[in-house]
Amino acid sequence: MNFEFLGDNFMSLTVTGLTQGAIYALVALGYTLVYGVLRLINFAHSEVFMIGTFVTTIVWAGLGFGVGASAPGTFGVLGLIALAIVAAGAASGGTALIVERVAYRPLRKRNAPSLIFLISAIGASVALFELVGAITDRQPRGMPSLVQPKVQFTIFGADITNLQIGIILSALAMLAGLDIFINRTRLGRGVRAVAQNPDVAALMGVNKDRVIMLIFVLGGMMAGAASVLYDIKVGLTTYSVGFLIGIKAFTAAVLGGIGNLRGALLGGLLLGVVENYGAGVFGNEWMDVVAFVMLVVVLLFRPTGLLGESLGRARA
Amino acid sequence: MLLELDNVTVAYGRIEALHGISLTVGEGEIVALIGANGAGKSTTMRAISGLRPVGKGKIRFDGDDITKMRADLRVVRGVSQSPEGRGIFPGMTVRENLEMGAYTRKLRSEIDEDLQRAFDLFPRLKERERQAGGTLSGGEQQMLAVGRALMSRPKLLLLDEPSMGLAPMLIQQIFDIIVEINQQGTTVLLVEQNAQQALSRAHRAYVLETGRIVKEGTGTDLLTDPAVKDAYLGVA
Numbered sequence: 292m293n294f295e296f297l298g299d300n301f302m303s304l305t306v307t308g309l310t311q312g313a314i315y316a317l318v319a320l321g322y323t324l325v326y327g328v329l330r331l332i333n334f335a336h337s338e339v340f341m342i343g344t345f346v347t348t349i350v351w352a353g354l355g356f357g358v359g360a361s362a363p364g365t366f367g368v369l370g371l372i373a374l375a376i377v378a379a380g381a382a383s384g385g386t387a388l389i390v391e392r393v394a395y396r397p398l399r400k401r402n403a404p405s406l407i408f409l410i411s412a413i414g415a416s417v418a419l420f421e422l423v424g425a426i427t428d429r430q431p432r433g434m435p436s437l438v439q440p441k442v443q444f445t446i447f448g449a450d451i452t453n454l455q456i457g458i459i460l461s462a463l464a465m466l467a468g469l470d471i472f473i474n475r476t477r478l479g480r481g482v483r484a485v486a487q488n489p490d491v492a493a494l495m496g497v498n499k500d501r502v503i504m505l506i507f508v509l510g511g512m513m514a515g516a517a518s519v520l521y522d523i524k525v526g527l528t529t530y531s532v533g534f535l536i537g538i539k540a541f542t543a544a545v546l547g548g549i550g551n552l553r554g555a556l557l558g559g560l561l562l563g564v565v566e567n568y569g570a571g572v573f574g575n576e577w578m579d580v581v582a583f584v585m586l587v588v589v590l591l592f593r594p595t596g597l598l599g600e601s602l603g604r605a606r607a
Numbered sequence: 608m609l610l611e612l613d614n615v616t617v618a619y620g621r622i623e624a625l626h627g628i629s630l631t632v633g634e635g636e637i638v639a640l641i642g643a644n645g646a647g648k649s650t651t652m653r654a655i656s657g658l659r660p661v662g663k664g665k666i667r668f669d670g671d672d673i674t675k676m677r678a679d680l681r682v683v684r685g686v687s688q689s690p691e692g693r694g695i696f697p698g699m700t701v702r703e704n705l706e707m708g709a710y711t712r713k714l715r716s717e718i719d720e721d722l723q724r725a726f727d728l729f730p731r732l733k734e735r736e737r738q739a740g741g742t743l744s745g746g747e748q749q750m751l752a753v754g755r756a757l758m759s760r761p762k763l764l765l766l767d768e769p770s771m772g773l774a775p776m777l778i779q780q781i782f783d784i785i786v787e788i789n790q791q792g793t794t795v796l797l798v799e800q801n802a803q804q805a806l807s808r809a810h811r812a813y814v815l816e817t818g819r820i821v822k823e824g825t826g827t828d829l830l831t832d833p834a835v836k837d838a839y840l841g842v843a
């Protein structure tokens with residue numbers, strides 16, 4: 292154990308953790324939205340994220356920015372990122388929608404028990420995973436490093452890079468946008484109505500199927516955006532990339548209180564930070580152990596997660 | 608006829624709860640539906656609003672066959688229900704709950720007018736405007752459910768036990784309000800345990816017994832009907 296290392300690098304571990312956590316949080320939103328409305332864990336969401344990571348590289352390569360290409364100027368890079376967010380958002384959102392149509396809606400129309408949904412979810416996940424695995428020959432796919440991490444400023448001895456700032460701020464901006472959409476708009480109110488009481492929502496004139504499509508698309512788009520940030524940060528993707536990120540994001544959602552949008556943010560950031568501290572103290576190979584031990588401990592004391600559920604029945 | 612049920616059956620799984628009921632509600636009427644627990648009153652309401660699929664038979668509303676229409680589209684056509692158990696959205700404020708009632712409408716100025724009307728009908732709701740629906744008392748939730756059902760400007764208002772859980776004074780008040788709403792032009796179909804009040808306020812009424820309509824007549828007729836008196840009015 293190396294507490295000295297943790298002490299010496301506390302700030303920089305924190306910032307690295309927040310960066311990773313921001314990506315968890317964006318992916319966690321998809322789990323939390325779907326669970327909040329349907330009480331369903333959409334296991335295929337990890338693959339929705341994975342699709343986004345590939346579409347990002349494809350779009351960049353298509354524009355002449357394949358592996359090894361040198362980055363264009365600042366505006367060029369921002370343009371490429373914006374384009375990738377739109378494309379990956381559309382692809383991931385579209386994939387999520389297809390999963391909903393193919394794997395869940397037919398079951399819903401037949402009032403299937405929730406265990407069947409779970410099996411269908413796992414099936415959809417495996418199908419997407421194997422499909423992309425087959426298409427890519429199970430080879431990783433690289434991409435150019437568009438953003439060279441550059442130290443912008445230093446706080447308490449920690450170097451903060453433009454990349455870290457960019458990732459954290461874009462994740463926060465998207466989360467804030469979603470939060471406003473759900474809490475302040477008419478359509479968002481419809482989503483909350485279906486989450487709280489689907490029958491009464493129908494009595495208010497809310498089209499439940501439309502709301503369900505909407506949450507899958509929204510969750511998918513957030514995962515798509517996260518996939519772009521991930522690509523920029525890691526510079527490499529592969530068909531199995533969704534597995535660990537998916538589990539971590541799901542953990543983040545549960546940690547914050549599944550069904551709660553702000554809980555996803557809190558859970559994501561906390562998970563990112565704590566697992567980084569854990570890696571600092573016990574070594575990298577213990578990172579995931581620390582993450583899940585924290586989940587278990589939190590659930591022991593707060594079974595509904597840190598913030599509880601808010602989209603659904605519970606408190607306002 | 609604004610609403611017409613023609614031999615409607617509804618089942619829960621294999622158990623049939625309505626064995627072919629027929630009833631009509633004319634424009635401008637208050638029609639009451641009374642019956643013992645489990646007779647099928649709420650099931651009838653759910654069939655009309657589209658929450659329960661109809662087995663056999665037809666439901667016609669405002670000239671159209673709506674038997675197979677989705678529940679949310681019936682709201683657009685002018686059917687609004689205050690459900691049994693009130694169905695308040697617990698995590699939304701009183702105001703948001705009312706806004707949900709106007710979900711299908713677009714014109715902000717009209718919605719604001721109707722919000723004002725709901726607050727005029729139920730001043731208590733105005734005082735609690737920002738309170739979460741789930742923290743209201745039972746009676747306050749009942750007012751909110753009725754107020755919310757009015758927010759869609761329905762042609763037909765379905766009220767499932769609007770007086771449930773209200774103090775005696777408030778029961779008088781809620782029936783007064785129902786009559787007032789009706790006089791302002793809304794047709795009302797009313798399910799009630801409180802048969803005395805319901806029959807004395809309704810133009811016409813039906814008596815439901817284990818999924819069948821066994822009697823119908825004007826409110827006053829049924830109030831004086833010995834069998835009805837015996838079974839539902841609690842007088843020997």
Ligand SMILES: Nc1ncnc2c1ncn2[C@@H]1O[C@H](COP(=O)(O)OP(=O)(O)OP(=O)(O)O)[C@@H](O)[C@H]1O
Nearest residue numbers: 619622624642643644645646647648649650651691
């Ligand atoms: N969700 C359900 N699943 C199975 N059976 C149901 C369901 N809802 C109602 N029933 C049955 O259908 C019958 C009619 O119920 P309904 O709720 O319409 O009665 P009601 O007249 O409204 O009674 P109450 O006065 O107690 O509200 C009852 O026998 C009831 O047990």
Ligand SMILES: [Mg+2]
Nearest residue numbers: 648649650691
């Ligand atoms: Mg009932």
